[in-house]
Each structure stands twice: as C-alpha cells, then as structure tokens.
Amino acid sequence: MNDLNKSTQDFAAQWEQARFSVERVRKELGRVIVGQTEAQEQLLISLLCRGHCLIVGVPGLAKTLLISTLAKVLGLKFNRIQFTPDLMPTDIVGSEILQTAEGGSTRRFEYTHGPIFANLILADEINRTPPKTQAALLEAMQEKQVTVAGVTRRLEEPFLVFATQNPVEHEGTYPLPEAQLDRFFFELRMNYPSLDEEALVVRQTTGRSEPSASAVLDAAGTMHLQSVAVEVPLPENVLQSILRLTHATRPSSELADDYVKKYVEWGSGPRASQNLARAARALALLRGQPSASIEEVRAVARPVLRHRIIPNYQATGDGITTEDIVTHLLKKLG
Template identity: 45%
Template sequence: MEDTERQVKEALLKLPLLKSEIAKVIVGQEQAINQLLVAFLAGGHALLEGVPGLAKTLLVKTLSEATFLDFRRIQFTPDLMPSDIIGTEVLEEDHASGKRFFKFNKGPLFSNIVLADEINRTPPKTQAALLEAMQEYAVSYAGNTYPLPKPFFILATQNPIEQGGTYPLPEAQLDRFLLLIKMGYPEEAHEIQILTQTTGEKRPPVASVLKGEEIQALQDACRKVFIGEQLVSWVARMVRATRPDTSSLAVVKEQVRWGAGPRAGQALIVCAKAHALLEGRFAVSEADIKAVAPAVLRHRVLLSFRAEAEGFTTDKLVQELIQSISI
C-alpha cells in the first residue's frame, strides 16, 4: 500500500514535466495538451479535430515520445481493411513434426498508444473494427479473445472541413471517445515561434518521463479522487437537460435533436477527477467540471438542422447549460 502511494506521488510530480516536454514541440495548444492528458489519466480515448496543419498527429507522436510506451500509427485510407488493424491468422508449419497450424499475427492495434490518423477517411466496416477494442480492451478473432496491452489508448484525428472521400463516424463510435478535442489556430506570437522552431536545423529533444506502470497507478488514483454528492447531482441534471423530450430549457427543445446518454455523465465525472488530479488535487471542484464539459459533451449531443444552419454549436449549448442549471 505504501509503495503504491509512493509511486502515485512520484508520478504526480512528473506530470508538470510531461506537459513541459510536450510543449517543447507543440506550441500554442496548451488547452489541447491538457485535455489529452485528462483523457490519459482517465484511461479513455480521445478524438482530435482541427484543420490540416495544426500538429494533431505531431501532438500524439510527441506524447508517445514523452512516455515509455509502445506507439503505432495507422494511416486510415479508403482501402484499409479490419485485418490491417487487428491482425490475421496465417498458416504455418512446424518443421520438426511437419504439422500445419494457424497462428494469429497481431496487428498494429496491439500497442499502448495507437494513432488512428484521419479516422474518417476509412469505411464504416473498418471503423467498427475499433469498437470492441475501445470498449473491451480486447480483440476477438476466429473465436479467440486477445487482450490488448495496458495502458491502452486510441488517439484519433480527423479534419472537419474535408467532405469528399470521408465517412462520418457513427454516433455509437463517437460515444466511445471520452473527449472530442478541438484544436484551433495559434495566436500570432505562438505562430512566429512555430515558424522559427520548425524551419531551423534542430528539433527540440523530447525526454521520456512516465512509465506504463506509473500511468496505470495514476489511472487508479484518478478513480479515487473525491467528488461530492452535490456535484454528482449537478452533472446528472446537466446531462438530462440536453434531452429535448425531458429538458425544461427552451434552447434545448429548439436546437437539439438528440441528447446525451448516461455515458456522458460518467465521462464528465471521471474527466473532472482527472482534471483535478492533473492540478495536484484529490477533490473535484465546480471549475473542474466546467473545464472538461465542452470536450465531453460536444460529440454526444446531436443538434437540429436549424441549429447548424444558424451556426449554433454544442459548445454554446454547454455554456447555456452551465449558466442555466445551478448546483
């Protein structure tokens, strides 16, 4: 018990160093880095969305460099098959006995950090191959179940502006992502720093900070972070208020087609706990919930066609919920 507590304390001290190592390479995206680390501590998967050229792929790659974890990148393309991700059985022969047998060759999914790059460019059949892995942390093939290594994270990227040759993720798979992290354009000072840093001879070196067992210890500690009954009730009421058939808010009835399910409330609480832990606290505050609410809810609420036409966003809805529903 004392060894575990010591390991958690030591790992907590490394979190600021982990952030600073990532920030060496990823400039001007502090919120995205924080949200990615929240997903990391909470033990969930994250979807990164932003226009091309905002270093989405580089962010994930840098995170893997700053940890002692196996990393694989899968470039999603229209011709990618499920077996290209999961793996496949091959017929082999025992040279001693001459007997033939099938052996399962594991695919790139069997890594600690899996980058699903441009996930919306592959057909639904291949996208669905990730569902079991994301939920069960295991892969089934030919009647056998193969556990995935721990810790295990799927970090996916997608571009919001591409239409041709893309396949929007179904709601069932979107809901498997703990967070939808939006990356925006950097400020002018940060952009100048990026241009200076990326056009020179040297790239800032990234040191590995956290080990796999330390990350798992932090994930266990995250679940033990305290949250009061009043805040749990507030989360439940906010999630329930996103559903048009039961909500008392006019903006929801007018702008929302489909509200968030119970998994959204679970995600809100565990992400708020991770946010508190990231700041070195062992109790959730109102600010923690407000900080993670947009990234948790923005992909779990389906807006009406009218809302989309008027430029109303789920982020605006989240702010309405926070202001309208008191603790």
C-alpha cells in the same frame, strides 16, 4: 480511526507523487510542443481517465507530433494507423498467415499481430475508412481485445486510441454514427496557433536540430497515475451539478428549458455523466486541487458533451451549433 488516518496519509503521499509525475510530463511535452495548452491538458485528462479521444482539426496542427511525443514521454509503445478507403479490418487487428515449415513438409496458420497491439494508437483520419473497418477499431476500443479466427487476444494495458478527423474535407469520407461517437471520451478541437506561437514553431523546426523529449514514466507509472485520478474526491454538490447539466441536454427532461426543447433532437446519455465525473476528477489532479469542483466540470463540459448532443433541423436552419447549445447550458450551471 488509526486505519482511516493511515489510509488518508497513504493517499496524500500518492497524490503528491502523482502531481510531481504530471508536472514532469507537462514539462517534457512543452519542450517539443509549442502552444496548444488546452489540447495538451485535455489529452492528459483522457489519458488519466483511460478514455479514447477524437481529435478534430485541420492538417498541419501537429496532432501526430503531439500524440507521438506524449507516448514517448510516458514510455508507451506507439503505433500510427493511416486510415484509407482500402484499409481492411485485418490490417488493424492482424490475421492468420499460412506458414510452411522447413523442408516444406508441414504447413500451419500462424497469427501475425496487427498495429492495434500497442499502448497508444493514433488512428489518423478515422472517417476515411469504411464502416466495417471503423467497427473493428471501435470493438477493440470498447472490449480491449480482438478476436481473430475464433481466438480472443487481450490488448496491452494501458490502451488508448486517439483518432483524428479533418473538419474541412468531407468528400470520400464515412462519418462515424452517433452511437460510435459516444464511445469516445472526449471530442477535442485543435485550433490554429497564435502569431507568437507560430513564430516559435518556425524557429524550432527549421534549424539544424529540433527539440526532443525524454521518457519520464513507463506503462506501470502511467497506470498508477490513472489509479490515483479515480480516487480524487467528488463532492455531492458537484455530482448533483453534473447530473443536472446532463439531464438539461435532454428535450424530454423536466430540467430542459425552452431553448433545448426548441433546438435539440437528442441529448446526452448516462455515459456523459460518468465521463464528466471522471474528467473533473482528473483535471483536479492536474491542477493540484484536493477535490473536484464545479469549475473543473465547466472546463471539461465541452469536450464531453459536444459529440453527444444532436441538434434538430430547426437548429440547423437557425445556424445553432452544438457549441452554442453547450454554451447556453453552461450559463445555467450552478
């Protein structure tokens, strides 16, 4: 019993320390980023869950600024990779280059690291590069390692990829297949700022100086936050709600209603259930809640499910989107 009490006290102390660290991170982000509160929260959830994030938004919404500022506040190494049609896999993972020793007597191949070797990667416009190059990034995301010339090299921890897509312009793009989309923990949608938020953006960014953020954590501190998020309790009733929600997205499931059977081609797989549970725990930590609840599940359902549900042709004909389907499912969530 004493050991149990000590373990409970230790977690409570860690939880309080984590909450303090999270608030410091949010405060520093707020010094630079105006608005986009939901996007900031969802990026932090992805970070706490060690999950890669796909960010969809039109140009000019400060996606790059948000991610680079987050990396600075967390004290993480940041690299931005601009995806273009001529980008090669070696431009991401690195390559071996023939080097000549002094005097020119001997030559040998030496490995040169690619930009993938960082803690936080911004894969800008990931759908503008061919599938072969996309696959090189997605393999690194999944395995957290790269293999060049038969040699496998581990990536630094923590390792996260935030990829962006422009939802408007599709000419010359290579859409990610559904199986590769499923590798992303979240699909995050960024919207235009409000009138007041945009006014503040203009004031802050058109003067002599712009606000900047300071590092409040480092790689070890970030990984500690991630370990605390995993320990947040997930009550049995919340787990059952997650499972019912995921199964209700599948037309072949007995939990699917007529709406889903009419409009859904394929529902979400088990990875959705896992990510809903992880995200609910992380959001509970961000909100200062002692355990995850159904309200946290509701809050994270859209970014978890929207890229894992495939509407059928009838949905397209009737103008039904994945957002509509998730909205319908959330109304039934107990």
